[in-house]
Amino acid sequence: MHNVMLGVLVVSMLALFILVLKKRSSGRLLGYAVFHALAAAVALYLLNTTQMLGDLTIPINPVSVMVMAVLGVPGLILLIALKVAVI
Incomplete structure (x- = not known):
């Protein structure tokens, strides 16, 4: 099941890349x-x-980079506010 989902992800990413x-x-x-x-990272x-x-x-992860980007x-x-509120 994991391999099928990974395959679907790769194929859909390639199709999106070609369309873009x-x-x-x-x-x-x-x-x-x-x-x-990249600038945000x-x-x-x-x-x-x-x-x-x-x-x-x-932390530098995809979510924080995209929020800042x-x-x-x-x-x-x-x-920063979320980090302070959670801790």
Whole structure:
């Protein structure tokens, strides 16, 4: 069952990738999304390594990177507030 689900995931990702690359405007949008995700990951890494937040560290995972990539600085504030509220 696990292998079937993995196969469906891979095939659907490839189909989506092909559809996105067929249109030029979609490729540009994909480029922006990748750039913002990488910038968010680097920003989270720098915040964690320089300890600008004190002892508070925000884990670098796909959810936190996407929240920060989409929302920017308000996303960072949201992640900090969630981390403080949970701990």
